[in-house]
Amino acid sequence: MSKVIEVECLVKQFGSFVAVNNLTFSVSKGEIFGLLGANGAGKTTTIRMLCGLLAPSSGKILVSGYDAFTQPEQIRASIGYMSQKFSLYSDLTVWENIRFFGGIYGLWGAELKKRAEELVDEFSMHEFQNVKVESLPMGWRQRISLAVSLVHRPPVIFLDEPTSGVDPIARRMFWETIHQISSGGTTVLVTTHYMDEAEYCHTALIMVDGKIVAMDKPKVLKEQMKAQSMNEVFITLARNGNS
Ligand SMILES: Nc1ncnc2c1ncn2[C@@H]1O[C@H](COP(=O)(O)OP(=O)(O)OP(=O)(O)O)[C@@H](O)[C@H]1O
Numbered sequence: 001m002s003k004v005i006e007v008e009c010l011v012k013q014f015g016s017f018v019a020v021n022n023l024t025f026s027v028s029k030g031e032i033f034g035l036l037g038a039n040g041a042g043k044t045t046t047i048r049m050l051c052g053l054l055a056p057s058s059g060k061i062l063v064s065g066y067d068a069f070t071q072p073e074q075i076r077a078s079i080g081y082m083s084q085k086f087s088l089y090s091d092l093t094v095w096e097n098i099r100f101f102g103g104i105y106g107l108w109g110a111e112l113k114k115r116a117e118e119l120v121d122e123f124s125m126h127e128f129q130n131v132k133v134e135s136l137p138m139g140w141r142q143r144i145s146l147a148v149s150l151v152h153r154p155p156v157i158f159l160d161e162p163t164s165g166v167d168p169i170a171r172r173m174f175w176e177t178i179h180q181i182s183s184g185g186t187t188v189l190v191t192t193h194y195m196d197e198a199e200y201c202h203t204a205l206i207m208v209d210g211k212i213v214a215m216d217k218p219k220v221l222k223e224q225m226k227a228q229s230m231n232e233v234f235i236t237l238a239r240n241g242n243s
Pocket of ligand 1: 014017019037038039040041042043044045046161193
């Protein structure tokens, strides 16, 4: 299967502190790849380097064939990114936000209108399309942020802690949507500190203190560690790390 993301020996240092320590992994087209770890493990730093927003200290990153060292602008233009702090304009309506971000990505006129209508359909947002984002619940704001990250039909999207702070039902709905997006061939790299969410990923990479401590299908990791859940896998890994 074709590789959409390729990372080799990736390192990020802030002064003498190594936040990301020698990561090597790859992500195939249409895969849901989860980057999991506790707060401070290095997930955000990694995703920001993959998106061309932060310069790596060393290593190699290719996203859709673009090199993060030499072509960060091409990467930024070709991917979708949903950051921890959503970038939606709260005093604009859902429709206005989609159109605004579509414009930033170079869509306009009839094409932009058509794409905005498609997203409103796909994300079942008709009821809210003329409502200001500030008056919507958190779970809906997250869905809108996800829709906005797809406005320019990127082949790959990066979601940084997209379900943080929402209730379990909204989280489940969100993951169902991510699965629909990946079934359509879009590659998804997602970070989370909720270990149970690894179950929704095709591949889970678990980070501790900037390093990879495990990477495989969630089912394989559970079998290897004789664990019932990904939470148990994480606890076992953390214990091994401390012993
Ligand atoms: N600009 C920076 N300067 C110095 N240290 C930094 C900087 N950015 C991140 N760090 C440190 O790097 C480590 C990894 O941070 P990072 O934000 O990547 O973790 P994370 O796994 O995404 O956790 P969280 O979900 O809390 O953001 C942390 O110890 C953090 O304090």
